[in-house]
Amino acid sequence: MPGTETRGLSTAEARRVQAETGRNELPRVRQVPAWRRFAGQFTHFFALLLWGAAVLALVAGMPQLAVAVVAVVVVNGIFAFAQEERAAHAAARLRELLPTQVAVVRDGRTVRVDAAEIVPGDVVVLTAGDRLPADARFVETDTCTVDESMLTGESEPVPKTPGDDGFGGTFLANGDARAEVTATGARTRLAAIASLTAEVQPPPTPLQRELRRIVRILSAVALGLGVAFCLVSIAIGTPLRDAFLFAIGVAVAMIPEGLLPTVTLSLAMGAQRMAGRNALVRNLQAVETLGSTTFICTDKTGTLTQNRMNVVEVWTPEGGVGLDGEGYSPEGTAEGPPAALARAALTAWAGRAASRGRIHRHDAGRHPGGEGAGPAGSAVEGVGAEGGDPADWVAEGDPMEAALDAAAHRLAPYAAGAASGRDAGVGAGPTGATARERHGTPPALAEPAVARRYAFDPARRRESVVVGDELLVKGAPESVLARCRDRALAEQAHAAVVGMAARGLRVLAVARRDLAPGAPSTAPSTTPDELETGLELLGLVGLQDPPRDGVPGALRQAREAGIRVAMITGDHPATAAAIARQTGLALGEPVVIEGRDLPADEAALGELVDRDGVVVSRVSPEQKLAIARALQRRGHVLAMTGDGVNDGPALNEADIGVAMGASGTDVAREAADLVLLDDDFSTIIAAVEQGRATYTNIRRFLTYHLTDNVAELTPFVVWALSGGNVPLALGVLQVLALDIGTDLLPALALGAERPGKDVLRRPPERRHLLDGALLVRVFGVLGPVQAVFEMGAFAAVLWGGGWRWGQVPEPALVALASGAAFTTVVLAQMANAFGCRSATRPAWRLGWGDNRMLLWAVAAELVLLLGFLFPGPLAAALGHAPPPPAGLAVALAAVPAVLLADGIHKRVRHHRTGAGASGAGRAGRRSAVRERS
Numbered sequence: 001m002p003g004t005e006t007r008g009l010s011t012a013e014a015r016r017v018q019a020e021t022g023r024n025e026l027p028r029v030r031q032v033p034a035w036r037r038f039a040g041q042f043t044h045f046f047a048l049l050l051w052g053a054a055v056l057a058l059v060a061g062m063p064q065l066a067v068a069v070v071a072v073v074v075v076n077g078i079f080a081f082a083q084e085e086r087a088a089h090a091a092a093r094l095r096e097l098l099p100t101q102v103a104v105v106r107d108g109r110t111v112r113v114d115a116a117e118i119v120p121g122d123v124v125v126l127t128a129g130d131r132l133p134a135d136a137r138f139v140e141t142d143t144c145t146v147d148e149s150m151l152t153g154e155s156e157p158v159p160k161t162p163g164d165d166g167f168g169g170t171f172l173a174n175g176d177a178r179a180e181v182t183a184t185g186a187r188t189r190l191a192a193i194a195s196l197t198a199e200v201q202p203p204p205t206p207l208q209r210e211l212r213r214i215v216r217i218l219s220a221v222a223l224g225l226g227v228a229f230c231l232v233s234i235a236i237g238t239p240l241r242d243a244f245l246f247a248i249g250v251a252v253a254m255i256p257e258g259l260l261p262t263v264t265l266s267l268a269m270g271a272q273r274m275a276g277r278n279a280l281v282r283n284l285q286a287v288e289t290l291g292s293t294t295f296i297c298t299d300k301t302g303t304l305t306q307n308r309m310n311v312v313e314v315w316t317p318e319g320g321v322g323l324d325g326e327g328y329s330p331e332g333t334a335e336g337p338p339a340a341l342a343r344a345a346l347t348a349w350a351g352r353a354a355s356r357g358r359i360h361r362h363d364a365g366r367h368p369g370g371e372g373a374g375p376a377g378s379a380v381e382g383v384g385a386e387g388g389d390p391a392d393w394v395a396e397g398d399p400m401e402a403a404l405d406a407a408a409h410r411l412a413p414y415a416a417g418a419a420s421g422r423d424a425g426v427g428a429g430p431t432g433a434t435a436r437e438r439h440g441t442p443p444a445l446a447e448p449a450v451a452r453r454y455a456f457d458p459a460r461r462r463e464s465v466v467v468g469d470e471l472l473v474k475g476a477p478e479s480v481l482a483r484c485r486d487r488a489l490a491e492q493a494h495a496a497v498v499g500m501a502a503r504g505l506r507v508l509a510v511a512r513r514d515l516a517p518g519a520p521s522t523a524p525s526t527t528p529d530e531l532e533t534g535l536e537l538l539g540l541v542g543l544q545d546p547p548r549d550g551v552p553g554a555l556r557q558a559r560e561a562g563i564r565v566a567m568i569t570g571d572h573p574a575t576a577a578a579i580a581r582q583t584g585l586a587l588g589e590p591v592v593i594e595g596r597d598l599p600a601d602e603a604a605l606g607e608l609v610d611r612d613g614v615v616v617s618r619v620s621p622e623q624k625l626a627i628a629r630a631l632q633r634r635g636h637v638l639a640m641t642g643d644g645v646n647d648g649p650a651l652n653e654a655d656i657g658v659a660m661g662a663s664g665t666d667v668a669r670e671a672a673d674l675v676l677l678d679d680d681f682s683t684i685i686a687a688v689e690q691g692r693a694t695y696t697n698i699r700r701f702l703t704y705h706l707t708d709n710v711a712e713l714t715p716f717v718v719w720a721l722s723g724g725n726v727p728l729a730l731g732v733l734q735v736l737a738l739d740i741g742t743d744l745l746p747a748l749a750l751g752a753e754r755p756g757k758d759v760l761r762r763p764p765e766r767r768h769l770l771d772g773a774l775l776v777r778v779f780g781v782l783g784p785v786q787a788v789f790e791m792g793a794f795a796a797v798l799w800g801g802g803w804r805w806g807q808v809p810e811p812a813l814v815a816l817a818s819g820a821a822f823t824t825v826v827l828a829q830m831a832n833a834f835g836c837r838s839a840t841r842p843a844w845r846l847g848w849g850d851n852r853m854l855l856w857a858v859a860a861e862l863v864l865l866l867g868f869l870f871p872g873p874l875a876a877a878l879g880h881a882p883p884p885p886a887g888l889a890v891a892l893a894a895v896p897a898v899l900l901a902d903g904i905h906k907r908v909r910h911h912r913t914g915a916g917a918s919g920a921g922r923a924g925r926r927s928a929v930r931e932r933s
């Protein structure tokens with residue numbers, strides 16, 4: 001870029017300015033004020049039902065009950081508010097982990113700093129996909145367009161030239177730019193707009209819809225039962241007041257008050273665990289959606305491969321050259337015929353000139369010969385002469401371009417004229433290279449004086465620069481070879497490309513042309529397409545990018561988990577196929593489809609790509625979007641990775657957009673639901689595992705909560721069915737004490753259960769949280785067992801106290817019996833919590849101490865139980881007393897009984913649904929495997 005001499009601010013100046021202007025952060029606008037969030041906890045559907053119950057209680061002349069119900073709403077609301085705030089803080093902390101770094105010129109060098117550190121006067125260096133960190137005035141631009149849609153609604157990117165203004169929050173859609181920051185933080189236009197923006201209500205996610213469904217079902221049941229009980233009580237001659245009391249009790253018993261906040265907290269814990277494995281979710285609900293992913297579209301470079309590029313071959317018309325060198329070190333060796341070596345050096349030099357990615361030594365902090373390197377060659381001295389550690393060299397910018405830089409250095413000694421020690425330009429270009437006598441020691445390559453740059457864009461698949469009176473071009477072979485003059489040579493090169501790509505190499509073609517008189521002018525109005533014609537092919541560069549270590553294992557896991565994986569790449573079909581083979585993405589010969597062959601019809605497209613291990617190559621961003629839609633149309637829950645500027649729409653469209661934290665663009669990260677901090681495909685699978693675990697956990701505590709409801713409801717049913725002959729075993733206040741007292745902590749602990757070993761060994765599930773299997777378990781097994789023991793304990797104490805059918809027992813005896821029933825429910829719920837840890841394995845096979853939080857929760861539950869029972873005002877208000885030995889014995893017996901019944905039920909179901917069905921591919925056994933957790 002011309003004019004790169006700008007030195008920007010010094011670090012000291014920047015610090016001084018920051019002391020005046022503050023950090024570059026938008027004033028925090030919480031979308032919903034705290035008081036409204038707090039109030040929301042008292043106005044949701046469950047709460048409204050309870051308010052209704054309180055009013056009824058008051059009308060019926062039972063102020064104590066009204067107060068108790070109000071207390072429940074308040075305690076529960078505060079609890080829920082606290083949980084949701086905790087979850088929101090966890091989510092906010094996770095967002096802070098997102099890298100928001102910008103390149104800025106400080107002390108004359110380009111460095112990356114936290115976007116919050118930017119101050120007015122800073123010169124930021126931007127490239128396609130970068131977000132403007134603050135308001136700024138462009139000082140240099142290269143084919144630069146900016147997407148300002150978020151501020152103006154204008155969907156077409158706006159071209160920018162020096163002197164134009166840019167706004168914080170907008171994205172560079174194309175090209176490169178430098179811009180001087182004019183306003184930061186609260187003084188930006190974005191801050192002004194953000195504070196005006198009305199609340200944004202995103203559409204409900206699948207989980208939210210599912211929870212609403214549960215709330216609706218349970219509320220309808222609670223209301224229906226309440227009314228039915230009221231009518232039955234009146235019919236059997238109960239005074240109206242008592243009938244109301246029962247109706248309220250039944251309704252309150254059916255509402256799992258603690259459910260919603262537990263779900264939120266469970267999602268937050270899932271998100272935190274994902275963050276621990278380098279997967280950041282940008283909204284909590286994505287945790288659950290990830291668990292139901294059925295299809296992953298992944299790109300290749302950096303996700304399946306390491307994105308550590310190395311040029312290993314250069315093809316030239318004079319012959320092939322093999323290159324050797326470690327990492328991004330400028331040192332290395334080359335082998336080939338002398339003429340080929342010279343041509344390879346020229347090819348690498350030209351390719352490097354048409355690139356901005358550079359190698360740079362970690363410790364020295366500078367490029368071997370580039371801008372800011374001090375005396376030419378000083379950084380190289382250490383490497384060449386003293387054999388510095390190659391691992392010190394890192395890529396700055398695009399790793400592929402940095403690899404070209406390394407190759408240009410490694411080949412420079414072979415450049416025409418280099419051996420004679422002449423200070424010749426490697427490519428006879430105007431800037432040339434300072435070659436060294438000592439063979440193998442890389443000379444410092446000067447930065448070419450680029451007069452104009454036509455940045456890489458995925459539609460052209462080329463990048464070119466004007467250096468002196470030459471145009472230097474590098475890009476995808478098809479796109480460059482088609483523009484070469486010598487057709488015979490282009491054909492020859494095509495054949496070479498196929499061979500290199502089949503070895504898994506990413507291939508770039510490098511070409512040049514004279515811009516001497518007669519050539520199209522380089523005036524700003526000339527498009528790159530007009531210039532990039534009649535090219536002279538210099539050579540082909542083959543880059544190696546080894547697969548990531550964990551990828552084959554992760555792909556196997558995905559397959560086992562019934563998730564299909566497709567590679568969607570912009571790269572050459574043969575390169576993509578080779579990587580698919582190397583990583584095990586495809587078992588056998590991969591099916592490779594080229595972008596240009598994709599059908600326009602959505603149904604046909606879906607059918608074509610909906611298979612495991614398929615490779616779609618040379619894909620455009622629009623095609624990525626079409627693929628996402630087609631797969632979703634086929635019912636897939638789709639996770640799609642993307643890192644480029646144009647990937648935003650596809651990431652938005654996918655159920656889970658996945659962006660790269662390390663290498664991706666800001667645009668992709670903003671559009672994504674999940675950001676992989678390590679860019680690694682395996683991390684997606686780890687996140688899916690945690691997502692599935694979270695979904696299972698929600699089912700766990702849903703089972704747990706609902707079982708308690710059965711036990712709470714039974715006394716009312718027995719009372720009604722007996723025509724009032726059996727006294728009420730539990731009163732409304734006891735029900736409330738169970739719901740918001742003893743039940744909450746174990747439910748939270750179940751929400752923190754770790755993923756089971758077989759979470760990834762079953763196909764993805766797309767079923768309701770509240771489904772047949774769960775209802776059978778709750779209402780057919782766990783609930784009835786608890787209820788039988790609860791009523792058994794109640795009856796045993798009454799019977800022992802001399803009560804007989806039809807008699808009205810003494811209130812003191814009822815209190816003892818009720819205490820026994822209450823104790824039974826609490827103890828049975830403890831056993832139930834352990835049973836709910838798995839839907840397939842009995843509690844005694846699970847390792848009692850695995851979930852430490854549950855142990856603490858159960859201990860706390862015991863303490864609470866004692867607190868509730870201990871004679872005193874609380875026990876008096878609840879209307880019970882500590883159970884006598886007979887009641888206690890039945891209560892204690894409930895513990896093994898619940899565990900045993902649960903174990904037997906699991907075993908029976910396991911047999912009935914097909915024991916041993918373990919493979920994801922065994923569709924006939926699907927339902928069996930689905931039930932596992």
Ligand code: ATP
Binds near residue numbers: 508
């Ligand atoms: P992958 O799936 O491997 O990540 P991609 O989808 O990101 O690939 P693109 O970056 O769009 O692919 O690149 C498509 C092709 O364009 C590459 O195969 C390469 O030939 C060419 N190409 C990529 N980057 C550049 C660049 N900076 N300059 C010139 N050509 C490039």
